[in-house]
Amino acid sequence: MKFTEKISNKLNELLVKNYDAEKGYLNAAETVDSPDLKIFFKRRATERSEFAKELRTEILRYGEEPKDSGSFKGIVHRNWTSLKALFSSNDEEAILKEAIRGEEDSLEEYLEVLKDRTLPPSVDTMLFKHKSAIQAAINTAKVKEELVS
Template identity: 25%
Template sequence: MEHSEKAVEVLNDLIKIHNDRIAGYERATIETENTDLKSLFTNFIGNSHQFKLALATEVQTYAKDIENTTSSSGDLHRAWINVKAFFTGHSSKSVLEECEFGEDATQKAYKSALEEEHLPAYIKEILIEQQVTLKTVHDQVKALRDAERLES
């Protein structure tokens, strides 16, 4: 496979991850009654839109089509769409547990993408910047989930 083809494939996979992430957090904002969490999740949706745009811009430089779907069923990252039977009990704890699961999947996807040897250095730099922000989000969601466990 040509290097540019592989780069487009990796970028489109990450675009799918962000589509899943957006759908997951949109679902989470509906399922939670906690206004602070709704606000936080809305910010995370904004991050994914921003990251997706940056990735799509790079795909366009290769004159390729941008993937505008979510990941296929059976893909680990599909968990954002099939969130644990509508967040069992709709508690903040269960919503945060599912969000953390989605963030874990996002971290794995970025780690895998960055291990791809055929990506140009400038694209890896973009991915590393996004990964840093996403790691912060992951840690924030995990801390909130842990706090909910203590309160339960």
């Protein structure tokens, strides 16, 4: 496997995770009653959409094909499936807990990719920025969870 293909494969895994997170956040925003939580979830969805655009651009830069938004890996899909099941109950604390769990999974994936010391500086910088934003979202969601419990 060539170096550029290896990088693109890693970025595609993160791309799929971001597509799924964006959809999960949009579903969460539609479900909760709290205006504050609606705004929080919509902002996270927009953020994840931006991450996906940046990842797509990098993948294309390496001459590889970005995955489509419709292609979800089984694990990624399951991460948000339980969140969707919670929507019918409109339990804001449970929805926040599931969002935190999904973000913690994303954070782990980013950390795993960032362990690769052969990443080009532009990719490393982009992924570090995404990782930091995901960590900030986790921290904010935990504060919001305390407020609704």
